[in-house]
Amino acid sequence: MTPSTIEIVPTPDDQRIARLAAAAIVLTVAEAAIPLPLPGVKPGLANIVTLIVLARWGWRDAVWVALLRVFAGSLLLGQLFAPGFFLSLAGSLASLATLGFAMHLPRRWFGPVSLSVFAAFAHIGGQLVLARLWLVPHDGVFYLVPVFALAATVFGLVNGLVAAKLMQGRASGKI
Amino acid sequence: MKARLAEWIVLLRPGDWLVLAGALLVCVLSALALWRGGAPDKAVVRAGGKVFAEVGLARAQVVEVPGPLGVTRIEIEPGRARVASDPGPRQYCVRQGWLTRSGAVAICAPNQVSLSLAGGAADYDSLNY
Numbered sequence: 528m529t530p531s532t533i534e535i536v537p538t539p540d541d542q543r544i545a546r547l548a549a550a551a552i553v554l555t556v557a558e559a560a561i562p563l564p565l566p567g568v569k570p571g572l573a574n575i576v577t578l579i580v581l582a583r584w585g586w587r588d589a590v591w592v593a594l595l596r597v598f599a600g601s602l603l604l605g606q607l608f609a610p611g612f613f614l615s616l617a618g619s620l621a622s623l624a625t626l627g628f629a630m631h632l633p634r635r636w637f638g639p640v641s642l643s644v645f646a647a648f649a650h651i652g653g654q655l656v657l658a659r660l661w662l663v664p665h666d667g668v669f670y671l672v673p674v675f676a677l678a679a680t681v682f683g684l685v686n687g688l689v690a691a692k693l694m695q696g697r698a699s700g701k702i
Numbered sequence: 703m704k705a706r707l708a709e710w711i712v713l714l715r716p717g718d719w720l721v722l723a724g725a726l727l728v729c730v731l732s733a734l735a736l737w738r739g740g741a742p743d744k745a746v747v748r749a750g751g752k753v754f755a756e757v758g759l760a761r762a763q764v765v766e767v768p769g770p771l772g773v774t775r776i777e778i779e780p781g782r783a784r785v786a787s788d789p790g791p792r793q794y795c796v797r798q799g800w801l802t803r804s805g806a807v808a809i810c811a812p813n814q815v816s817l818s819l820a821g822g823a824a825d826y827d828s829l830n831y
Contacts, residue, residue, distance in 0.1 A: 636717035644721050648728070673733035680725040691713040 544588055548595035551576040555600035565671070566611075568678045571686060573600070574622075574646060578639050578690035586627050593619050610662055614654045621653025622646035639694065643687030647679035742804040743821030745783040747776055750814045759783065759819075769813035776817050785810060785817055 537545070551573040558572050573596050581589040597619050601612040622645075629637075629645045655675065658668050714722075747755045749767050757765060757778055764786070765776040772789035782802045785795040790812035798808045807818040 632717065636715055637721070638713065638715040638718050640714055640718040641721040644718075644725050648725065670736060672736055673729055676725070676729040676732055680722065680729060683725065684722060687718070688710055688713055692710070695713065 540588075543584075544591045544595070547576055547580050547588075548592045548599065551592055551596035552600050552603065555596060556603055559604050565674065568675065570682045571647065571650065574643065574650075575686050575690045575693070577623075577626075577646070578643055578687065579694060581626055581630060581642070582639065582690075582694060586623075586630060589626065590623050593623055613661075614657055617653040617657035618650035619653075621656075622649040625649035638687070639691040640684060640687030643690060644680060644683035647683035647686070648676070651675040651679050741781070741821075742802075742806075742819035744819070745776070745778055745801075746818050746820055748816045748818075749774075754815075757783075767813075767815045769810070769815050771813045774810055774813050774815040776815075783817060783819060784808070785815075788815070789813055 554572040554576065558570060561570070563569060573593075576596075577589050577593045580592045594616075597612070597615050598607070601607045601609070601615065606612045606615075625645050625648075626642060629642050632641065651672075655668060655672065659666070743759055745757045745759060746753060747757065747765055747767055749769055754767050755765055757763065759778060759781055762777075762779045765778065767774045767776060769789075774788045775786040777784050777786040779800075782800045784800045785798070785808050788796050788810045790810050792812075795808040795810040795815075795817070801808055801817065801819050804819050804821055807816060809816045
């Protein structure tokens with residue numbers, strides 16, 4: 528076997544992103560084991576990682592981590608290119624776009640919880656738009672909006688609190 | 703327990719409360735806007751294919767509809783309606799019981815009488831659903 532002439536040297540940046548994405552993927556896979564009554568309602572624990580990455584390393588890294596998570600997570604779960612994958616992708620893109628705007632809100636007033644709730648709402652928004660356009664071309668999907676909105680509020684709050692807690696621990700040198 | 707809770711609450715900044723209140727408001731408003739449909743406000747009675755009567759569902763009353771086999775009695779109560787009796791042989795429309803959702807239909811085919819509820823945001827009628 529001839530040795531490859533192309534050698535890809537990962538930069539420290541690449542390694543950091545890979546490490547963070549791995550953490551997000553672990554959360555995605557763990558979360559898939561939680562039984563939930565409605566398809567589309569998920570805690571989205573991996574978004575905790577996205578929030579922390581966003582706060583510490585900025586939007587570009589958050590996009591990398593979130594999208595790597597969507598692709599690799601669905602690959603592990605056997606969902607790659609299944610409808611659920613596209614819903615997840617649409618939701619992630621929408622929430623990343625929203626986070627891109629929301630991160631410029633004054634930090635003193637708006638913490639990780641605000642970002643988390645905004646991202647969660649954008650996520651269901653993106654999912655619903657794709658579902659309406661492609662999977663269920665009927666306005667009946669909007670019948671579930673209140674359920675999704677409540678789930679986004681609750682899980683947005685919980686994920687935001689956990690992210691805030693983890694960052695607080697980091698600041699005081701615990702993690 | 704209380705100290706535990708306080709530990710988490712300090713993580714919320716003033717704007718976060720605002721965002722959470724807004725999120726809850728979206729939940730409530732979307733539920734009110736999207737889940738209100740289906741409450742009917744009138745009953746339409748047809749005989750022989752023509753509208754025989756349109757009755758509001760506000761108060762209780764009985765409508766008697768003549769058909770080829772005899773008289774079909776339709777009973778209206780606030781918010782609901784049913785075919786109380788029908789001369790037809792199989793009684794499908796009677797056994798359907800109370801109709802409560804907009805778009806619901808009871809048809810007494812032998813006597814050529816039908817009862818349907820209308821008004822509100824009717825997504826489907828009970829035939830083509």
